[in-house]
Structure formats: structure tokens, C-alpha cells
Amino acid sequence: MKKLLVIGKEGRLARYTADSSLFDRYDIVYVPVGTDDGTILELHSDANYILVDAVADVSASLIEGMPDLKLIHSEGVGYQGVDTEKAAARGIYVCNCKGMNAAAVAEQAVLLMLGLLRDVKGGDESVRSGKQIETKERYMLEGSLRELGDCTVGLIGMGDIGKATARLLAAFGADVAYFKPRRLSAGEEAEMDVRYMEREQLLASCDIVSLHLPVTEETRYMVDDDFLRKMKDTAYLINTSRGELVDSASLVKALESGWIAGAGLDTMDGEPVQPDNTLVTAPEDAAGKLLLSCHIGGITGASFRRGYGMIWSAIEKVSRGERPDNIVNGL
16 A cells, blocks of 8 residues: 655545545554654655645755655645755656645735725724714715725736636636736737736836735745835735745834735734734734735635645546656655
8 A cells, every 4th residue: 555644734635535435545643743764764765655734844865764645735836845956866756736726825915905095994994983873974085995896906926716716706807917027928828918017117007906926035024125115105915925035124114104904914924923023013004904814815715725636636647657646846
């Protein structure tokens, strides 16, 4: 019987595996994230497949010590802890669950956009404090509540999640622009009804700027004073990607100073977020313009069901001597 080593929390695999008969065909063993390589190799050097938590490591020494290893599969989209070069050198596939959470994160991005445009946070507080009518009348007098269909939304990054977000926004009638280093084809732009803008133009002209890109040396803390000053003072920033894309101190300054109108964040720098986090302790003038969620964009049940379906498909293909999908290490 082939052995599957799971480096991560026990329970998710069983919860989200549609075909329970798979558990009879594989010897499935678990070790917690952070278990040292020596312990793993002592117990499980005969593993044929590794399923690894997206934030965990699979080192070169671990790969080297498993002579029968054929596949390393991330439990999610990320795989930065896996030594992909060592795996490739040994002919071991490294795969991820590409696109598993695209629809879910796109929904979260649109949720935050709508939450800011309709002042969901302020409206909730007004009802709870007995000020519903006064608040409603103020909204009517100011005309401050907006529809997505009246907005130009700029997406920075256009991978699976960016594309899914663009498709949702089209249903609202929003004007959608995007920036990415390598422009989409004319056919793709037409299919999604999006238009390309250079980044500086996008920041200067869009009512909402939404981030959809990974953290790299080039993108880390890209949302800084300079970035935020280039946005419209009526615009909103949305981040459902990684907290490290945004310099928190710069964002607080931008909200306090009125450089932008607000921000909706599903992820923040310094997770797990502590009570002394810069954004949590922001002064009232800034805090009132922040809408926060607890990094739940990609963790819907449907996302996990899609992801584990991809994982089992890859394991089954490799067990039959076939090439799996979503290979990330160039094999």
C-alpha cells in the first residue's frame, strides 16, 4: 500500500474528501507542522507522497531522505516552503491547488467593496445606537452611498483571483481596469470586459484599487506613502491578497490625512493580528474608515472541496504513472 504523509492538521483531509474509499487504498499518516526532519525520516522515510500545509516546509534534506517519494502537493495555493529545485533534481513533482479559492476570494473582495460603498460598518453602528433615521437622512442628503456600477475599479494583478473578481464586477456593471507586468491578450480583455492601464494611471483614476498579487521582493510594502498619495481622495483600497503588500503605518497616515476615503482588508501585516497591531490601534479618524475581516476570503467549504479534489486527482495520476496537473517546479 502506498504511503501518504500529511504535514499539517489532521481532520481536513477526511472532512473534504468526497470519495471515502480512497482512505482504504493509501496508508495515510500525519505529522504536525514544525516536526523536525529527523523525526519525520525516522518514522516515514518510505512515504510515496507528501501533502503539506501551504505555510509549512519540505526541505532538501527531507526530500533527499525519501527514496520512494514521487509527489509533493501543497494543501493550498502557496508552496514557498517546499524546496522545488531539490524536488525537480530528483524528478519529484511539486503541485499546488491553483485556482481552488479564486471564486471565494473574489467574492470577499467584492464584499469589502460593497461594505465600504454602502458604509455597512457605520450603518450597523447607527441602528445599534438608536440613530437609524438620522443616519439614513444624512446619507440621503449627502448622496454618499454609491453603487459598484458607478465605479471604476482597478485591479492590480490579474491571476486566477483577479480574473474571477473582474467577472463578478462585470455583473455589477462596474468599469474594470487592470495592471499587470505582462498584459493580457486582446481576446482575454474582451472576454472579461476589462481594459489595461499603466499603474500610475490606474491609481490616479480608479474609485477602488484592489490588490491581487503575491508578495515578492518587488511587491513587498508596495502600498506606501507614494502609492497612496497617487490615489484619488475619494477612492478605496482593497486587499484580499497578503498583508505584507501594504505598509500599515502609511495606510493609517493616508486615512488620517484624507489621502484616500477608506480601506477594506481581509489580510493585514503581522498575522496573527495582535491587539497592538498598527491598524488595530489606529486613531479614530482612521479606524472609522477601515473595514476588516479575519483572512477568511479563501476558506469556504467549496474552496476546500475543490482543493482536495485536485490533491486526490494528482495522487491518483502519479500512482498510475501519469503526469499530474498544476505542476509548479518545471517538470
